[in-house]
Amino acid sequence: MNFLAIDASTEACSVALTFNNQTISEFELAPQSHSLLLLPMIDRLLKQANIKLTQLDGLIFGQGPGSFTGVRIGVGVAQGLAFAADLKVVGVSTLQAMAQQAYSRHQQVEVIATIDARMSEVYAGYYQLNEQGIMEAALQDTVLAPEKLAKYLSEYLTENQQVYGVGTGWDAYKGELEPLKINAGTPEILFPNAEDLLEIGQYYFAKGKAVSAENAQPVYVRDTVSWKKLPGR
Amino acid sequence: MRILGIETSCDETGIAIYDDGEGDLPKGIVAHRLYSQIAVHADYGGVVPELASRDHVRKTIPLIKEVLKEANLTPADLDGVAYTAGPGLVGALLVGCSIGRSLAYGWGLPAVPVHHMEGHLLAPMLEENVPEFPFVALLVSGGHTMLVRVDGIGRYELLGESVDDAAGEAFDKTAKLLGLDYPGGPALSKMAEQGTKGRFKLPRPMTDRPGLNFSFSGLKTAAGTVIRKEIALQKAQGNEGMDEQTHADVAYAFQEAVVDTLAIKCRRALQQCQLKRLVIAGGVSANTSLREKLAEITKKLGGEVFYPRPEFCTDNGAMIAYAGLQRLKAGTDADLSFKATPRWPLDTLSAV
Numbered sequence: 001m002n003f004l005a006i007d008a009s010t011e012a013c014s015v016a017l018t019f020n021n022q023t024i025s026e027f028e029l030a031p032q033s034h035s036l037l038l039l040p041m042i043d044r045l046l047k048q049a050n051i052k053l054t055q056l057d058g059l060i061f062g063q064g065p066g067s068f069t070g071v072r073i074g075v076g077v078a079q080g081l082a083f084a085a086d087l088k089v090v091g092v093s094t095l096q097a098m099a100q101q102a103y104s105r106h107q108q109v110e111v112i113a114t115i116d117a118r119m120s121e122v123y124a125g126y127y128q129l130n131e132q133g134i135m136e137a138a139l140q141d142t143v144l145a146p147e148k149l150a151k152y153l154s155e156y157l158t159e160n161q162q163v164y165g166v167g168t169g170w171d172a173y174k175g176e177l178e179p180l181k182i183n184a185g186t187p188e189i190l191f192p193n194a195e196d197l198l199e200i201g202q203y204y205f206a207k208g209k210a211v212s213a214e215n216a217q218p219v220y221v222r223d224t225v226s227w228k229k230l231p232g233r
Numbered sequence: 234m235r236i237l238g239i240e241t242s243c244d245e246t247g248i249a250i251y252d253d254g255e256g257d258l259p260k261g262i263v264a265h266r267l268y269s270q271i272a273v274h275a276d277y278g279g280v281v282p283e284l285a286s287r288d289h290v291r292k293t294i295p296l297i298k299e300v301l302k303e304a305n306l307t308p309a310d311l312d313g314v315a316y317t318a319g320p321g322l323v324g325a326l327l328v329g330c331s332i333g334r335s336l337a338y339g340w341g342l343p344a345v346p347v348h349h350m351e352g353h354l355l356a357p358m359l360e361e362n363v364p365e366f367p368f369v370a371l372l373v374s375g376g377h378t379m380l381v382r383v384d385g386i387g388r389y390e391l392l393g394e395s396v397d398d399a400a401g402e403a404f405d406k407t408a409k410l411l412g413l414d415y416p417g418g419p420a421l422s423k424m425a426e427q428g429t430k431g432r433f434k435l436p437r438p439m440t441d442r443p444g445l446n447f448s449f450s451g452l453k454t455a456a457g458t459v460i461r462k463e464i465a466l467q468k469a470q471g472n473e474g475m476d477e478q479t480h481a482d483v484a485y486a487f488q489e490a491v492v493d494t495l496a497i498k499c500r501r502a503l504q505q506c507q508l509k510r511l512v513i514a515g516g517v518s519a520n521t522s523l524r525e526k527l528a529e530i531t532k533k534l535g536g537e538v539f540y541p542r543p544e545f546c547t548d549n550g551a552m553i554a555y556a557g558l559q560r561l562k563a564g565t566d567a568d569l570s571f572k573a574t575p576r577w578p579l580d581t582l583s584a585v
């Protein structure tokens with residue numbers, strides 16, 4: 001099976017391709033430059049593998065949460081490629097992708113992934129390993145104040161329980177989050193990587209969760225922010 | 234040749250297919266679709282950029298499917314994909330750029346980034362009565378007010394522009410002061426139809442000095458002052474506020490002032506360039522009063538005014554497809570790296 005995964009949701013931009021049981025990928029930290037990087041990265045990988053878009057069995061994209069604009073660049077490219085090559089798509093949470101990375105690199109089976117959501121909030125996801133080796137959401141991805149996350153965790157975790165932290169949220173709100181009994185300090189995994197999207201996405205393809213190009217949509221998690229309706233609306 | 238055009242620079246998602254008539258189809262727009270987000274933004278009193286981007290990413294592919302279906306064409310029948318790359322709201326532009334550029338890559342077709350204002354400028358070319366080069370164009374919308382000398386495609390000389398608010402923006406803001414929903418410009422014009430000439434007199438900004446620049450924010454303020462004064466007067470008489478007729482009279486005076494100002498500058502521009510053909514485009518060019526006034530002044534100069542049909546005055550995919558095809562024929566095929574250019578001076582475009 002051949003699958004392509006792309007993600008532009010955070011400061012990182014990454015693409016991964018699996019074909020003939022091989023995986024190749026590119027990853028770059030490049031804030032604000034995703035629109036310049038994404039298609040050339042995809043083109044290089046397809047050329048390296050010597051396969052065409054139409055030979056793919058599906059496309060996997062990072063659906064967010066993350067930078068609204070970045071998420072939409074990834075989704076827009078996923079829509080365009082999938083519609084052009086008549087491919088089915090699967091969207092994967094960026095928080096889940098980081099949790100999966102914690103499992104594949106560090107064999108962690110319970111992970112709290114956070115992304116700095118600015119405006120004194122973090123995107124947060126709580127993931128646990130399932131029997132198929134996929135980190136699955138134990139709670140729905142959410143956006144909340146770091147104090148709230150800290151309070152929730154301190155109530156939830158028993159004295160000696162360890163929960164592994166990944167993502168930029170931990171560093172951004174050190175004051176609030178560091179006192180927690182987690183792999184305190186700086187997490188090693190800070191950004192989602194398309195390689196992990198590839199693994200999760202294929203799992204969902206196998207479960208029949210794929211949709212058509214136009215249904216490739218962002219999951220912003222934060223749905224109301226700085227815009228205010230007129231009085232009475 | 235046939236091209237798909239994608240427009241997502243502000244609050245309308247526009248998709249169209251244009252054919253140059255050199256193949257088996259007649260020349261012109263084969264199919265087009267527009268989704269206006271007005272209802273989304275009306276509750277907020279103006280365009281909320283993030284909401285605009287969210288809507289574009291939902292609507293673009295479904296509209297492309299509809300347009301292909303209506304045109305009875307498949308992607309294999311296309312020769313290129315054009316998309317607005319600027320100027321406009323960066324997040325909104327990036328939706329069209331990412332989808333458009335990726336579609337072109339996936340279909341193996343050339344990709345053509347289009348300048349939104351060039352699209353507007355060339356929109357009259359979609360009509361039967363096509364202006365010959367050179368001409369003077371007045372681009373007047375919610376985002377822009379500019380006079381441009383056009384000597385050919387890509388040969389643009391900026392003659393003047395608004396130093397503050399765009400004319401359409403002033404229309405919408407004044408409409409808001411009159412209690413009309415966003416975007417209130419067209420509703421203000423409707424209201425003005427019942428207005429009395431001469432009851433209120435508003436200034437014709439920057440017409441008393443040479444030059445072709447505009448300024449409309451002071452005019453909006455002047456209208457606001459009249460409205461406040463009238464409300465105070467009515468309240469002193471024990472009434473709730475301005476009556477319907479006063480609303481209409483203010484609307485009339487405001488529209489008259491904008492139209493007069495635009496007309497004075499258009500005449501000046503035509504005389505300065507020694508040209509007789511005037512093109513008007515952009516959302517405000519659908520304004521009937523403006524069309525009548527410009528027809529009058531061009532007639533006096535022995536010239537003619539050209540404009541697109543009303544649905545191609547506001548943002549649309551058809552003008553992007555048309556402008557894109559001209560650029561495609563000149564050999565444009567954009568790099569795989571795409572970018573949106575929110576600020577992009579019209580006179581930096583290359584000539585075709």
